[in-house]
Amino acid sequence: xxxxxxGCIADDFTGATDVASMLVSAGMRTLQTIGVPTTPLDDDVxxxxxxxxxxxxxxxxxxxxxxxxxxxxxAQGCEQFYFKYCSTFDSTPAGNIGPVTxxxxxxxxxxxxxxxxxxxxxxxxxxxxxxxxGGVPLNESGMQDHPLTPMTDANLVRVLGAQTHQRVxxxxxxxxxxxxxxxxxxxxxxxxxxxxxxxxxxxxxxxLHTLARACRHLPLVTAGSGLALGxxxxxxxxxxxxxxxxxxPAIAGREAILSGSCSRATLxxxxxxxxxxxxxxxxxxxxxxxxxxxIAAALALAEEHLDRGPVLLYASASPEDVRRAxxxxxxxxxxxxxxxxxxxxxxxxxxxxxxxxxLVAGGETSGAVVNALGVQGLRIGPSIDPGVPWTTTFGTxxxxxxxxxxGNFGTRDFMTKAWRMLP
Numbered sequence: 111x112x113x114x115x116x117g118c119i120a121d122d123f124t125g126a127t128d129v130a131s132m133l134v135s136a137g138m139r140t141l142q143t144i145g146v147p148t149t150p151l152d153d154d155v156x157x158x159x160x161x162x163x164x165x166x167x168x169x170x171x172x173x174x175x176x177x178x179x180x181x182x183x184x185a186q187g188c189e190q191f192y193f194k195y196c197s198t199f200d201s202t203p204a205g206n207i208g209p210v211t212x213x214x215x216x217x218x219x220x221x222x223x224x225x226x227x228x229x230x231x232x233x234x235x236x237x238x239x240x241x242x243x244g245g246v247p248l249n250e251s252g253m254q255d256h257p258l259t260p261m262t263d264a265n266l267v268r269v270l271g272a273q274t275h276q277r278v279x280x281x282x283x284x285x286x287x288x289x290x291x292x293x294x295x296x297x298x299x300x301x302x303x304x305x306x307x308x309x310x311x312x313x314x315x316x317x318l319h320t321l322a323r324a325c326r327h328l329p330l331v332t333a334g335s336g337l338a339l340g341x342x343x344x345x346x347x348x349x350x351x352x353x354x355x356x357x358x359p360a361i362a363g364r365e366a367i368l369s370g371s372c373s374r375a376t377l378x379x380x381x382x383x384x385x386x387x388x389x390x391x392x393x394x395x396x397x398x399x400x401x402x403x404x405i406a407a408a409l410a411l412a413e414e415h416l417d418r419g420p421v422l423l424y425a426s427a428s429p430e431d432v433r434r435a436x437x438x439x440x441x442x443x444x445x446x447x448x449x450x451x452x453x454x455x456x457x458x459x460x461x462x463x464x465x466x467x468x469l470v471a472g473g474e475t476s477g478a479v480v481n482a483l484g485v486q487g488l489r490i491g492p493s494i495d496p497g498v499p500w501t502t503t504f505g506t507x508x509x510x511x512x513x514x515x516x517g518n519f520g521t522r523d524f525m526t527k528a529w530r531m532l533p
Contacts, residue, residue: 112139114151115345117188118159118338119179119214121172121195121206122473123480124498124516125335126161129194130490131499132338133157134355138345142488142501144480146179151186156342156349158183159194163477164210165201166258172206173213180217190329190341191218196473197234197334197497198248198518199227199241199266200259208273211307211332215276218329222301224281225270226321228312229336231496232519235313239280240264243518252374253518255429257436258445258474266309276306283311286320293324307332315339335497358491358502360533361511363466364416366459367525368479369424370448371472371517372432379471380426383525388415389422394435397425397447405451409458416463420529423455426471449474453482460510467511469528476514488512494528495520 116133120126126142133140138156146160160179164172180191193214195207207225215223228236233244243251247264254262263269271278285296300308312318315336322340325331331341342349367383369376383389390411397404412421425448427435435444452470456479459465470476486505493499497519503510511532515524 112154112156113187114155114158115189115348116157116192116341117183117186117190118157118192118194119176119183120159120161121165121201121210122163123161123476124473124514125194125196126159127488127490127499127501127514128497128516128519129192129335129338130157130159130488131493131497132335133342134490134499135493136339136342137349137355138342139350139355140490142490144485144487146175146182156345158186158188164206165196165473167206169202169205169209173209176210177213177217180214190331192338193330193332194335195227195332196516197227197229197232197336198243198253198261199269200253200256200261202259205273207332208270212275214330215306220329221306222297222308223306223328223330223332224308224310224321224325225266225332226310226312226318226337227266227334228318229334229497230312230314230318234334234336236266236309236311237283237313238311239267239309241266257372257432257441270307270309274307277304278307278309279305281308281310283313283317286311286317290320290323293320297324312336319343356490356492356499358489358500358533359509361466361502361509364464365420365467365529366412366416366465367420367422367424367469367471368452368456368475369422369426369471370452370475372426372429373517375520376426376471376517377428378522379520379525380422380424382522383422386526387420387422389424392423392425392448392451394425394427394444394447395438397451398439401447401451405454408455409463412459413463416465422525425451445474449478453478457482466508467532469513469515469525471515472517480514483510485512492531494531495524498524500528500532
């Protein structure tokens, strides 16, 4: 059996499919697990991604889960490890990017790693250490209004420096322009000066390929999904023949879209999708008043229309509506209500309404849905948009076609074009 080479630890479920899709697109057969498995790997793959839901946990819990994932990946034979966080670098004010990075470095016995959330294909770039999203600084991109992990500072050296015990410095885009040897020299100079984490600029995809080449000997890298585009080039003599990595079986069945994300990108996608599909909005305040009644109404609409194509059930709301719900219910309770509603709807759609093809938008929503469905893992297929692939599940009573979309990802027509890409 093929032993995996790269082992990834992702801090949420959509982020896990994001990095897995990048590895697949670059030629690595990749498996994603939901949580840390309790049994050894039995698939022939070159990369494994362990999907955690640790981004918004207390830092000590995020560290514990990440170390558990690392130990399992080491037991499977992985040689290089990748801590994957969002391209918007968001977690909680206390972490968890810094604390998890510190713990992984200590466990692996390394004194140096990189941090690079850039994904230029999705307009996430790092310039002079500042993270840009959609061409504007992160704190002007809408992420300042995120209901769970608001980001009010675009300076990654400053943000990460407040979370970690390591010294943090920067590898500038000008150094990346000079090529692999220049980046390696800068890494060595930083390391000699006692720097533990180098934030890396990247304003185009070539920068990511250059950085990946320079990281080929590092036991640990930390990044968004973009760096994964370049890592397989370090392993070309150990990868399968072209065209094998993203093959998935055809799965027939009814189709549904569930969305809990309140990101600007998802709100635009929902506006487009509502022009094409029957839709039903689940209001958080209504859920608090009559949870089962709101769920029943959503499922009734779904059953009425499912035979004619996808139905859209969403709790996504504007920042103003989100704030109103949070003020009335509390931040945690408002989020928990939406997650519980989406989980219950997903379970009913699959178990009682014949849905076998499911698109889910939002990291927290995706986590709730896969847990409710008992998904143990995903086989990664072709990308719909950069960072968002179709997958097939294992661990469910019958395989499902499933895509888990990060809230900020995808073009405006994502929710309509996705269905055309299924076998």
